Amino acid sequence: MSDPYEPQPEHKFTFGLWTVGSTGRDQFGLPVRESLSPVQLVHLLAEVGAYGVNFHDNDLVPFNASKAERDQIVSDFKKALAATGLVVPMATTNLFNHSIFKDGAFTANDHKVRKFALQKTMQAIDLGVELGAKVFVFWGGREGVESDATKDPALGLKRYRDALNFLSDYVIDQCYDLKFALESKPNEPRGDIFLPTTGAMLGFIETLDHSDMVGVNPEFAHEVMAGLNFLHAVAQAWEMGKLFHIDLNDQNVGRFDQDWRFGSYNIKQSFFLVKFLEDVGYTGSRHFDAHAYRTEDYEGVKDFARGCMRTYLILKEKAARFNADQEIQELLKAINADDGSMSDFDGEYSPEKVSKLKSHQFDIQTLSQRGLMYERLDQLTIDLLLGVR
Ligand code: DIG
Numbered sequence: 001m002s003d004p005y006e007p008q009p010e011h012k013f014t015f016g017l018w019t020v021g022s023t024g025r026d027q028f029g030l031p032v033r034e035s036l037s038p039v040q041l042v043h044l045l046a047e048v049g050a051y052g053v054n055f056h057d058n059d060l061v062p063f064n065a066s067k068a069e070r071d072q073i074v075s076d077f078k079k080a081l082a083a084t085g086l087v088v089p090m091a092t093t094n095l096f097n098h099s100i101f102k103d104g105a106f107t108a109n110d111h112k113v114r115k116f117a118l119q120k121t122m123q124a125i126d127l128g129v130e131l132g133a134k135v136f137v138f139w140g141g142r143e144g145v146e147s148d149a150t151k152d153p154a155l156g157l158k159r160y161r162d163a164l165n166f167l168s169d170y171v172i173d174q175c176y177d178l179k180f181a182l183e184s185k186p187n188e189p190r191g192d193i194f195l196p197t198t199g200a201m202l203g204f205i206e207t208l209d210h211s212d213m214v215g216v217n218p219e220f221a222h223e224v225m226a227g228l229n230f231l232h233a234v235a236q237a238w239e240m241g242k243l244f245h246i247d248l249n250d251q252n253v254g255r256f257d258q259d260w261r262f263g264s265y266n267i268k269q270s271f272f273l274v275k276f277l278e279d280v281g282y283t284g285s286r287h288f289d290a291h292a293y294r295t296e297d298y299e300g301v302k303d304f305a306r307g308c309m310r311t312y313l314i315l316k317e318k319a320a321r322f323n324a325d326q327e328i329q330e331l332l333k334a335i336n337a338d339d340g341s342m343s344d345f346d347g348e349y350s351p352e353k354v355s356k357l358k359s360h361q362f363d364i365q366t367l368s369q370r371g372l373m374y375e376r377l378d379q380l381t382i383d384l385l386l387g388v389r
């Protein structure tokens, strides 16, 4: 019998070139692994069973590459995609690595830098569309401050909006079939990053000229860094029809951005996230924006990638068991029992409803003393996750 936790294309598991291609360099240490080429990384991802591969422009085409070099790299990459069957669902721009972006890209105080960021992003959009991307992610890693003396945050948001409005017009003008997904993070590498959480992004999107083509790309680690419940951010995005992409990984709260293997730390949070995505029928990529521990060689990197997908599938199965568990479902039914006595107050507002509701006598004593059996429900969940039911 085939391994039920073996990744299949229909699971839509994707990785960025920068994830499995991470050489393990960090703030305090040099690389521990040699660099692999995009073609080698495509074959590594095919070997572990991924569905797709994503990239920043410069993950694929070096910053100073000539047009001829660019065309050769893209041609080789396309051949590797054709040979392995991997697809490119998402692309993005690196607006954070080069020193020119040290004060941001779209929100930089230097007008020339802001316009260069537009130029670079348009080229990256062209590249992403050429390789089949339907979602374009914007992570504004450098859009922020160390000191609020340096930049008016309201002006920063206006610059961000101007850039996204211009780039939306570009996509429309080019007749590209492309949506934008904005990714938030509270800090690192900037002291404070503008639009720090998915909730902030959702509010900002409503101020854009073409908000219909703009959604979010919530990242597990980034909401946890902000001390927030990742599922709640994802649920709000979904409920607003704005969950255009998702970055899955793991993170210990109060730490720098660890981008750990999915499900390797917050198992319960990861379970409820997977349950939500599967329950609502999310059809987008399950993108792992994560990387292997610095201790690993490339066999360890493959273990990392396999582990992300395997844990997702194990939690998907646990979610199905939760939904099929008779005791859990009976408990949920009892918790949410409704005798229908309030139904007259539902639906459209009316003066009649107001007067009836204002005069309705509630049994405060009984309502306030009701036990909700949440301890039992949560323990059944723990039992299920720990494999004893
Ligand atoms: C970091 O979490 C960011 C960058 O890796 C990239 O721009 C984006 C795409 O997932 N995530």
Ligand code: MN
Residues within 6 Å of the ligand: 219, 221, 222, 257, 258, 259, 289
């Ligand atoms: Mn991250």
Ligand code: MN
Residues within 6 Å of the ligand: 139, 183, 219, 247, 289
């Ligand atoms: Mn990310």
